[in-house]
Amino acid sequence: MSASDRQRAEPQEAASTGGVNRPRNTVPILEADDLVKHFPIRNALGRRVGAVRAVDGVSLSVARGETLAIVGESGCGKSTLGRLLLRLIEPDSGALRFEGEDLRALAPAALRARRRAMQLVFQDPFASLDPRMTVEAAIMEPLKLHGLHRGRERARVAELLARVGLRPELARRWPHEFSGGQRQRIAIARALASEPRLVIGDEPVSALDVSVQAQVVNLLKGLIEELGLTFILISHDLGVVRQIADRVAVMYLGRIVEEGPAEAIFRAPRHPYTRALLAAVPGQGGKVQVLEGDVPSPVNPPPGCRFHTRCPHAEPRCRAEAPTLGAGGPGHFAACHLQDALPPAPPLSERAPDARLERLQAFFTRETAA
Amino acid sequence: MTALSVEDLSISFRTDRGLLRAVEGLSFSVQPGRTLAIVGESGCGKSATSLAIMGLLAPNAEVAGRMTLAGAPLTPERQRRARGAEMAMIFQEPMTSLNPAFTAGEQVAEALRLHEGLDSAAAMRRAVEMLERVRIPEAARRARQYPHQLSGGMRQRVMIAIALACRPKLLIADEPTTALDVTVQAQILALLDELKRETGTAVILVTHDLGVVMDHAEEVLVMYAGRAVEAAPAAALFARPEHPYTIGLLGAAPRLDARRPRLASIAGTVPDLRAPPPGCRFAPRCPFAIAACGRTPEFAEVAPGHRTACHRAPLDQVLAA
Numbered sequence: 001m002s003a004s005d006r007q008r009a010e011p012q013e014a015a016s017t018g019g020v021n022r023p024r025n026t027v028p029i030l031e032a033d034d035l036v037k038h039f040p041i042r043n044a045l046g047r048r049v050g051a052v053r054a055v056d057g058v059s060l061s062v063a064r065g066e067t068l069a070i071v072g073e074s075g076c077g078k079s080t081l082g083r084l085l086l087r088l089i090e091p092d093s094g095a096l097r098f099e100g101e102d103l104r105a106l107a108p109a110a111l112r113a114r115r116r117a118m119q120l121v122f123q124d125p126f127a128s129l130d131p132r133m134t135v136e137a138a139i140m141e142p143l144k145l146h147g148l149h150r151g152r153e154r155a156r157v158a159e160l161l162a163r164v165g166l167r168p169e170l171a172r173r174w175p176h177e178f179s180g181g182q183r184q185r186i187a188i189a190r191a192l193a194s195e196p197r198l199v200i201g202d203e204p205v206s207a208l209d210v211s212v213q214a215q216v217v218n219l220l221k222g223l224i225e226e227l228g229l230t231f232i233l234i235s236h237d238l239g240v241v242r243q244i245a246d247r248v249a250v251m252y253l254g255r256i257v258e259e260g261p262a263e264a265i266f267r268a269p270r271h272p273y274t275r276a277l278l279a280a281v282p283g284q285g286g287k288v289q290v291l292e293g294d295v296p297s298p299v300n301p302p303p304g305c306r307f308h309t310r311c312p313h314a315e316p317r318c319r320a321e322a323p324t325l326g327a328g329g330p331g332h333f334a335a336c337h338l339q340d341a342l343p344p345a346p347p348l349s350e351r352a353p354d355a356r357l358e359r360l361q362a363f364f365t366r367e368t369a370a
Numbered sequence: 371m372t373a374l375s376v377e378d379l380s381i382s383f384r385t386d387r388g389l390l391r392a393v394e395g396l397s398f399s400v401q402p403g404r405t406l407a408i409v410g411e412s413g414c415g416k417s418a419t420s421l422a423i424m425g426l427l428a429p430n431a432e433v434a435g436r437m438t439l440a441g442a443p444l445t446p447e448r449q450r451r452a453r454g455a456e457m458a459m460i461f462q463e464p465m466t467s468l469n470p471a472f473t474a475g476e477q478v479a480e481a482l483r484l485h486e487g488l489d490s491a492a493a494m495r496r497a498v499e500m501l502e503r504v505r506i507p508e509a510a511r512r513a514r515q516y517p518h519q520l521s522g523g524m525r526q527r528v529m530i531a532i533a534l535a536c537r538p539k540l541l542i543a544d545e546p547t548t549a550l551d552v553t554v555q556a557q558i559l560a561l562l563d564e565l566k567r568e569t570g571t572a573v574i575l576v577t578h579d580l581g582v583v584m585d586h587a588e589e590v591l592v593m594y595a596g597r598a599v600e601a602a603p604a605a606a607l608f609a610r611p612e613h614p615y616t617i618g619l620l621g622a623a624p625r626l627d628a629r630r631p632r633l634a635s636i637a638g639t640v641p642d643l644r645a646p647p648p649g650c651r652f653a654p655r656c657p658f659a660i661a662a663c664g665r666t667p668e669f670a671e672v673a674p675g676h677r678t679a680c681h682r683a684p685l686d687q688v689l690a691a
Contacts, residue, residue: 073551073552073553073554074551179639181639182639209411209412209578209640210411210578210579210580210619210622210623211411211618211619211622211635211636212411212635212636212639213622214621214622214623214624214633214634214635214636215635215636215637217624217633217635218632218633218635221632236551236552237624238552238626239623239624239625239626240624242624242625242626242628242629243624243629243630243633262629263629266626266627276553277552277553278626279556280552280553280555280556281552281581281626282555282556282559282579282581282582282584282585282586283579283580283581283582283584283585283623283625284581284585284626285585290553290556290557290560291553291556291557292557294521294523294524294554295521295551348626348627349627356610356686356689357611357617357620357621359689360614360617360685360688360689361617361618361620361621361634363614363657363658364617364618364621364622364634364635364636364657365621365632365633365634365635
């Protein structure tokens with residue numbers, strides 16, 4: 001059984017074991033099979049001298065209504081994967097199906113029409129809004145493009161603004177008049193305007209200050225739940241992932257090294273890289289095993305297991321033979337030869353509940369607008 | 371002896387749209403071999419404070435207050451001499467702080483030639499030693515490489531080598547790991563801790579990340595909209611935070627150990643410092659605010675060594691009510 005077969009069989013299992021019980025269609029909303037994207041490197045004469053192997057054989061299946069997080073450090077290929085999944089860039093090879101339909105076979109016009117159902121929210125709200133368009137014009141554009149709410153576009157814009165926690169009177173203002181958090185709310189309203197079924201957020205809260213980030217995380221969670229959105233969160237921030245994701249895929253050098261229900265990934269990670277990533281998050285007491293070295297270049301990834309150059313457990317086999325994703329629990333896969341032989345993952349440091357702090361923080365958890 | 375003492379520091383910027391009071395009435399000190407974390411979000415004044423200490427603010431800035439470095443007044447002339455020698459700074463983005471036209475070794479050696487009067491050969495030998503001390507593998511080879519040939523983590527190690535080359539009494543690290551991946555961040559922060567223990571340098575760690583503060587600082591100063599709102603030993607601050615802003619910030623930071631239905635979030639946004647709200651600047655966003663908050667609160671002790679600027683302190687009164 002190949003890794004992709006296993007992953008195709010996986011959503012039902014995840015549905016039965018995941019923490020969130022939502023009705024799920026058995027056909028995944030999005031499926032990717034062995035996607036590959038290499039960016040050529042050319043010399044001064046334009047000759048190809050190598051390639052950045054950004055995405056190097058990724059298979060994924062996303063169930064309707066689920067929130068999947070794709071996590072990893074810079075250069076792991078997570079943003080490239082996000083763009084491939086919406087066919088914003090063309091894969092070199094691999095298959096891509098949205099609601100069972102082959103996305104790669106669609107003609108440009110048909111693909112554009114299909115984009116109504118799939119939207120993307122970017123990291124930098126300063127770059128993703130046109131400075132010469134009012135908020136209303138920016139949100140109305142997708143309505144006009146897809147012919148939605150004809151004749152009542154204004155009212156629809158007001159509804160969308162209210163839904164993301166902005167006063168509808170702000171519609172006539174320009175992007176520069178808003179703070180970063182407000183702009184990200186506008187970008188979310190614009191993404192929701194075409195009534196998508198799938199939204200991909202590429203580091204949607206990473207550029208925001210902590211207090212504002214929490215507002216937008218709460219907003220996204222509410223929208224996902226109420227609108228029944230399928231959400232793919234691309235993020236390097238494991239804290240944010242913990243708050244939003246039902247399922248997590250961890251990438252390293254262009255490949256998925258571990259995938260499973262969020263609870264299992266955080267409580268019982270099976271891949272040494274996932275463990276190192278979790279241990280490195282600050283605020284857990286400081287005495288962590290620090291992972292040595294840097295991520296190797298995706299132009300020349302190490303042979304065998306790509307993580308073996310930094311792995312504290314590596315054996316000769318890891319240097320020679322690339323591991324495939326193998327089952328390690330219900331809906332939980334890791335690409336590690338040694339996953340069954342590793343010592344149990346150290347527990348996440350849990351701070352004892354602080355009753356005083358929790359009572360004081362309860363004053364802050366009411367619904368907040370921008 | 372106190373490495374750095376800052377008393378009643380105020381910083382304003384003259385701008386086209388009026389005077390911006392970036393920092394008001396800030397006082398703190400740092401001891402040798404200790405780390406003081408200055409925490410806050412964008413615009414709280416934490417970076418302006420660092421630059422004022424170093425004497426690196428833009429010409430449109432006006433600085434008032436008293437600062438001493440190792441007991442002696444930190445005048446503009448002293449700042450010029452001390453910069454890179456008695457006090458040094460590392461920044462968030464090592465790529466823009468390093469000169470792309472010089473090798474890593476040359477940039478470390480420059481500090482040594484300038485401040486210690488070493489000749490080129492001796493300075494380069496010491497530079498390679500410094501690169502070894504910041505745990506750069508194959509330091510002699512790396513010393514001959516240019517910044518673009520180094521990874522982000524390696525560049526930040528070079529910055530630290532430059533900063534520590536002349537054994538400064540004070541090191542200011544302004545968001546030193548914000549641009550780095552989490553595994554590399556852990557390496558760099560562990561390295562700073564080790565070097566601080568070896569050299570006895572006092573460290574000011576400027577950060578927005580309370581997790582980093584928890585693991586790497588002995589003292590904490592929380593700033594909001596240009597003012598100190600809470601200061602305490604790190605253990606006391608995390609055990610018993612007193613200022614509503616600190617409490618909101620702690621609740622807003624997502625944690626790994628549990629998925630919470632909602633994160634605590636602080637409503638609204640930080641005020642425009644050209645027209646700050648009267649009284650307590652956090653009051654418009656504070657769920658505990660009362661009429662008295664229209665007056666500026668004193669920065670007063672609630673416990674030995676623990677200060678907070680809040681009319682409602684101690685907050686246990688609020689819970690008891």
